[in-house]
Amino acid sequence: MQEGRCPGAEMGSAFPVEPVPLLHASRRTFLRAAGMLVAGLALPRARANEKVRTTANSGHKIVVAVIGGVRRDETFAPEGLVNIPHLSTDLLPKSLFYSHARNEGVTAHFNAISSILTGNWQRVDDWGKLAPTSPTLFEQYRKGLGVDRSDTWVVASNKALTSLIGASSDSNYGPAYGANVVFPKQLMLQAVADALRGGRTANMADRSKVESELESAMEGSNYEGLGWNVFDAADRLDPRVRSSIQAAIAGFVRGGGPTSGDELTFFMSREVMRKFAPRVLVVVFSDVEAAHFGAYSMHLSGIRTADRLAYQLWQEVEANPDYRGQTTMVILPEFGRDPDGSSTNGFFNHRANVDSTRDTWMMTLGTAVDRPQIVERPIRHVDLCPTLADLLGCRPLSVQGTRLVEFQG
Amino acid sequence: MRADDKPSPDIQDALNKGLLKRLPLTFLPFVNQQLSQWVFLFPNERQSVERLLRYVASLTSEQSAGLFRDVVQLEEKMGVRQWEFSTTEQSILNSSQLARSPYFQEWRRAVQAVFDAADRHESIAGKAPNRSRNRLVLLNVPRSLPLDRNQLWKRWQGTGRPVALDLGSAQQAHSVLDFLLNGMPQAAGVRGDGLLDEARKRGPGSPADTWVVDAGRSLIDSILAQNADGASTKDGVLLSYGRLDLYRQNFSHEMNTMRKDLADADAVFDRLRKVEVAPWCPPELASAAAVQEFLRSLYLTGNGAVIFGNSFVEWAASEAFRRARPAFLAAQFGVRSKPKPFTSVAVFDNPDQVNPLPAVDDLAGSAVDAQMLALYVWLAANRYEEYQRSTVCVCVAESISEAYIVAPPEFSLPKSIEPLSVDHLGQSLRDWIA
Numbered sequence: 154m155q156e157g158r159c160p161g162a163e164m165g166s167a168f169p170v171e172p173v174p175l176l177h178a179s180r181r182t183f184l185r186a187a188g189m190l191v192a193g194l195a196l197p198r199a200r201a202n203e204k205v206r207t208t209a210n211s212g213h214k215i216v217v218a219v220i221g222g223v224r225r226d227e228t229f230a231p232e233g234l235v236n237i238p239h240l241s242t243d244l245l246p247k248s249l250f251y252s253h254a255r256n257e258g259v260t261a262h263f264n265a266i267s268s269i270l271t272g273n274w275q276r277v278d279d280w281g282k283l284a285p286t287s288p289t290l291f292e293q294y295r296k297g298l299g300v301d302r303s304d305t306w307v308v309a310s311n312k313a314l315t316s317l318i319g320a321s322s323d324s325n326y327g328p329a330y331g332a333n334v335v336f337p338k339q340l341m342l343q344a345v346a347d348a349l350r351g352g353r354t355a356n357m358a359d360r361s362k363v364e365s366e367l368e369s370a371m372e373g374s375n376y377e378g379l380g381w382n383v384f385d386a387a388d389r390l391d392p393r394v395r396s397s398i399q400a401a402i403a404g405f406v407r408g409g410g411p412t413s414g415d416e417l418t419f420f421m422s423r424e425v426m427r428k429f430a431p432r433v434l435v436v437v438f439s440d441v442e443a444a445h446f447g448a449y450s451m452h453l454s455g456i457r458t459a460d461r462l463a464y465q466l467w468q469e470v471e472a473n474p475d476y477r478g479q480t481t482m483v484i485l486p487e488f489g490r491d492p493d494g495s496s497t498n499g500f501f502n503h504r505a506n507v508d509s510t511r512d513t514w515m516m517t518l519g520t521a522v523d524r525p526q527i528v529e530r531p532i533r534h535v536d537l538c539p540t541l542a543d544l545l546g547c548r549p550l551s552v553q554g555t556r557l558v559e560f561q562g
Numbered sequence: 563m564r565a566d567d568k569p570s571p572d573i574q575d576a577l578n579k580g581l582l583k584r585l586p587l588t589f590l591p592f593v594n595q596q597l598s599q600w601v602f603l604f605p606n607e608r609q610s611v612e613r614l615l616r617y618v619a620s621l622t623s624e625q626s627a628g629l630f631r632d633v634v635q636l637e638e639k640m641g642v643r644q645w646e647f648s649t650t651e652q653s654i655l656n657s658s659q660l661a662r663s664p665y666f667q668e669w670r671r672a673v674q675a676v677f678d679a680a681d682r683h684e685s686i687a688g689k690a691p692n693r694s695r696n697r698l699v700l701l702n703v704p705r706s707l708p709l710d711r712n713q714l715w716k717r718w719q720g721t722g723r724p725v726a727l728d729l730g731s732a733q734q735a736h737s738v739l740d741f742l743l744n745g746m747p748q749a750a751g752v753r754g755d756g757l758l759d760e761a762r763k764r765g766p767g768s769p770a771d772t773w774v775v776d777a778g779r780s781l782i783d784s785i786l787a788q789n790a791d792g793a794s795t796k797d798g799v800l801l802s803y804g805r806l807d808l809y810r811q812n813f814s815h816e817m818n819t820m821r822k823d824l825a826d827a828d829a830v831f832d833r834l835r836k837v838e839v840a841p842w843c844p845p846e847l848a849s850a851a852a853v854q855e856f857l858r859s860l861y862l863t864g865n866g867a868v869i870f871g872n873s874f875v876e877w878a879a880s881e882a883f884r885r886a887r888p889a890f891l892a893a894q895f896g897v898r899s900k901p902k903p904f905t906s907v908a909v910f911d912n913p914d915q916v917n918p919l920p921a922v923d924d925l926a927g928s929a930v931d932a933q934m935l936a937l938y939v940w941l942a943a944n945r946y947e948e949y950q951r952s953t954v955c956v957c958v959a960e961s962i963s964e965a966y967i968v969a970p971p972e973f974s975l976p977k978s979i980e981p982l983s984v985d986h987l988g989q990s991l992r993d994w995i996a
Contacts, residue, residue: 279661341907413907417907447877448931450930493937502865504661
């Protein structure tokens, strides 16, 4: 189509014709050449004798870190390694690494994450207005094994998600078996809005006062107002959660470090781990989505932040006695991003039907890793849910994904 | 109503005879929207719609049914008739429903095949527009942005070559681009021949044949200062991120009120499609209704155009290529501020409103952004046949006194020893577009 335009175009953009990747960055992973894997393979399996049986009572825990849309070019391609020093150097040698983890569904945030969590490609409302149509990992686990709600959490930065990500619309499951869902960044948004309304914007420039603004936003809100869904209580903040939020805010504000949404999500996730030690924790980072605004440098910065925070999450797993030696952690992007030169404006977006957008990677750490290895066979995002469900001892459901045989449970 | 406020008489005649009834459901939002906004379309867009409609009108009903068979079958599989699907305009809800369908990719291919057939038909009929004229894409990364000579052009993958520049002559201008566009400063503020003069000399074309897009305001200010009225459109379409502050802020204010669901998004977008934008425009756009609407569409489609000057430049240039196919486009990148602590989590646009900390220039970050987006501007042009042969692209990196030049063999630079003076570069470019 010479004009690059036709009906169905996404609001004035060129009609999404097949993008032409004019730049041919290597699609091959650097892994064979990097040599670092050799070192990883040579390592004796750490804590092999600590392998945990996977039953509901085994204490096996799952942490999934999802990091928004990132291309291979900016991550596990040779030129991208500079952005992911922790993933590529600290974690890769001890990981089970899938070089090709494909999103073959809708490459939009809510659908991508709900596909990962359900094992079925979801095609619901992109803005999270509708729940996934088949049971999430949380529901399978809670209903199947009688697990308490406090054992399943989603902590997310992404504004495209809603609390409906925690449970499906399946009438045999549903919110009664869903996860707690919190969006820490929403607190920040609320605090900024409150300060603007109250003529207190000067407070947002003073680190010491930001903390009180955030706490004030928390006190003045309920779960519903923040878009959260915690312990079935929408009208007031649960005291069990309040102290976790306060600790997270304090760490975020007083730490003196970066102040992005993902940082706050990390602090909140860590507090949830320390306070509730959930058996299934899903953390969604989204600083990388600054790409939508065309700031490539901020996108790269988001990747470096996700790399560091994923590593810090793993450090928490290794340091926290409730997790150490009994946890499988999985790190994966939701999807890639569109290729340079595509009619969908390249890295800004993630809707092209090409490998740059669909073909990502997945890293597994911890007890499910029998031995570090790299799997070149393509897997699909929907394969993760049945694999994790199996690790947790859930009865298998009929889903589109299939269990990954490399996971040891 | 002027004659060009409507499609050609033969198309109008076909429309009156029910031509639209032959189109599949999913074609209607696009075609209806284009027809209803005809007065705001650039000549290239009008030709495109007419090409499609003229082709369909030339077919028998059996032939047009054959042309659209695949699309119609896919619409049935997708269940489009059961959707809440607007046939009058392209909506977010429409796009969302299409994109979620498992048949979306197949549908896109089928639609593309229809447009390809229309293009082939016109080509065979010898009515294809002349796409062979010389074109120029001129990009500038200003001197304040630090660049690494060893890394700078890698993403261009050897499609052109770097040329060392002597920028001495341009020192008195705001930027190299200012110098190239406006010419050498002379006495009493008068300028010598610049590229804009040359573009003007090419005769009465559409004003949309020349575009200048500025991530700040100094370049457009300088161009307007050459004109007696300070607001002339004789130089083509002049877009300045800085001079569009009011327009942008009004838009982003509306968009920030949007709740997070498709219905509300469409309601807000609907409001923004109808709001009177002329009062928000700077003088140079006061009488350019099509450009005012171009900006409305640009801001509605996001891509950072309301947030960052460099994103505005890239997206405006990309959309200009797609919609207007200018023969000459110049784009100047600039500097954005660093995100402010804490509040940048919530607000990207107008951060000064919620955080009194002084804005700090992010020179390194802006340089990374500008490098990538300059390439994207060129790649955006390259998607269209018009730019694939007779187009010169020059990307000037002021801080390292270098330019990257992608050009067909017919384009020649003076056979002097590098560094090439910016006067000689300007002369070669003027010769090219003359």
